[in-house]
Ligand SMILES: Cc1cc2nc3c(=O)[nH]c(=O)nc-3n(C[C@H](O)[C@H](O)[C@H](O)COP(=O)(O)OP(=O)(O)OC[C@H]3O[C@@H](n4cnc5c(N)ncnc54)[C@H](O)[C@@H]3O)c2cc1C
Ligand code: FES
């Protein structure tokens with residue numbers, strides 16, 4: 001039984017190769033409650049929380065690379081991400097204390113993962129590596145389950161938005177499961193949008209919504225295209241997704257969500 | 260030490276502490292093993308009753324793996340509490356059964372240290388993740404704003 005807390009990504013990859021069955025832990029906010037409840041009883045834990053080279057937020061061109069243990073609260077404060085641009089996603093994500101510990105990367109391994117829709121709209125990808133291979137692999141942010149047994153997620157890559165909006169529907173505003181959410185971004189490569197919830201299940205991109213997102217008068221077309229991507233099963237659910245989409249459109253073009 | 264246990268050492272309220280716990284144990288478990296139990300409710304990061312200051316940042320001890328806290332400076336309300344906040348909470352009736360109080364005192368003391376003049380929405384935001392079944396929260400908000408006002412007047416009178 002071992003609790004491993006490597007200090008570098010290279011030593012974490014070596015430990016992963018040696019102990020592929022060890023439970024990987026980022027911030028621990030998902031795995032520790034599961035261990036407390038007896039749902040996980042790992043023989044070994046590989047804790048990435050102490051990686052000295054794992055919490056960097058590096059801007060390059062109009063994109064940014066986040067280390068595997070960048071915390072949600074740190075990302076929301078980061079200037080490299082356009083300070084405050086991602087602040088909107090903080091409303092409703094966990095609690096202030098949990099946000100300080102929870103990593104973005106760890107979220108993508110959870111179901112449901114609130115950040116998957118956000119990172120899909122930001123053209124994000126999950127970067128993986130292993131001690132056995134030279135290069136890195138890139139996976140869609142919704143494909144964390146495709147990680148190989150000897151790999152770790154070693155970073156996230158995403159575009160820096162000029163404008164960003166995120167709207168979610170939940171039974172409570174805070175610390176409650178998301179029923180549906182829409183994220184929209186104006187990126188250097190063009191607008192992008194994604195939706196989650198109902199039949200869409202995990203986050204799906206909404207390519208049909210792109211022309212309407214670029215158009216300040218395109219709120220209705222944007223909402224219709226997002227609803228088509230989400231395929232909500234009931235009239236109530238369709239109205240909810242359409243309302244979230246309209247709020248996002250308004251936030252992108254007018255800076256606030258309320259009509 | 261049995262080989263199915265891991266050793267955790269750190270600083271608790273200014274004193275060294277030491278615990279031997281399984282790899283799956285939380286910091287909350289380690290503090291219990293070290294003879295310093297905290298109020299525990301959900302053990303899932305939801306209720307806030309076990310919140311400690313971990314290297315200066317509030318964290319529910321139940322979501323922190325014990326091994327992740329090795330070498331860290333842990334402070335409970337005993338050491339992290341701002342006396343002015345405790346006084347105002349007592350005056351406002353912001354503590355009844357007291358089960359939630361140590362955790363939320365850690366979080367609100369951190370708020371007052373990092374943003375000395377918070378408004379009511381900022382106090383409510385800091386209380387997110389702290390369940391109190393007795394007070395209805397209003398007295399806690401009132402006490403925190405009163406403590407903030409005292410801290411601000413102390414600073415401006417220097
Ligand atoms: C009170 C509370 C409220 C919460 N609210 C929300 C919420 O509103 N929305 C939400 O989406 N989630 C929420 N969560 C769940 C959780 O906090 C988040 O999903 C968080 O982002 C997980 O990140 P972590 O670093 O703590 O993950 P961990 O618990 O450390 O790990 C989660 C998973 O990711 C894997 N993993 C982590 N890092 C890596 C890596 N680098 N390589 C490979 N695998 C890795 C782990 O093996 C594990 O399977 C909440 C949790 C709590 C306790
Ligand atoms: S017991 Fe730790 S937050 Fe509830």
Ligand code: FES
Nearest residue numbers: 355356391392393
């Ligand atoms: S005073 Fe009883 S739970 Fe808060």
